[in-house]
Amino acid sequence: MGMRNNARRSERSLVCAIQALVGTHILVELRNDTCVRGLLDDCDDAINVIIKDSLVEDVQGVEKKLPLIFIRGSHIRFVHIPLNISISQAVEDRLIWRRFVGTCGYLAKSDGHCLPKEPFLSNLL
Template structure:
């Protein structure tokens, strides 16, 4: 995963406090996802959002009767997901650790320039504090 997680504050909460970070680390891998209606999807995970909605490419959907349907692109809502199969070749702890530490590498922001109003308020505050010491 080469990009930092971007989303709403609610999505960031889910990312850092649930196993969403593990599922998000599956982007770019071929995995199997079991759905609540006893069907499953095998395919290449293109994207996972902050609510665990998943987009697949080159996916195969298999219904409970065993019929297979091929899709170039397929979107699955999180509420329909029962189970995400993590490949055996992936170390779960290392994957989570790598995903979370990568998200903390942010660009260094330069200190923001204070507005004239903020500078004036700070100056008045400092004068008030100085007069209290006298």
């Protein structure tokens, strides 16, 4: 029951927009003016994010490559949405995915075949 309430809570907040970006390259600005670019690997309901293959740039412009970075949600100022992403479609696809993918991790299609978990389903439905 608690997990269901968390899912519904994230659907009613902007966290679903960030979760819809999982698997895309993003730019995150932190409260200390540091910028992190990379592939968004995961995002939880507190907007804690994991970014793979990241490039971290501090205030002085010094860049550092990191294979994996965890950023606490309270340290995030902005998450820039890539221009090629329709955020409304991405959120819609993510909500469909969350509602219809079972605990086994597969989505059953009407023809009886199963598809692996896929956050962006607009091309499959």
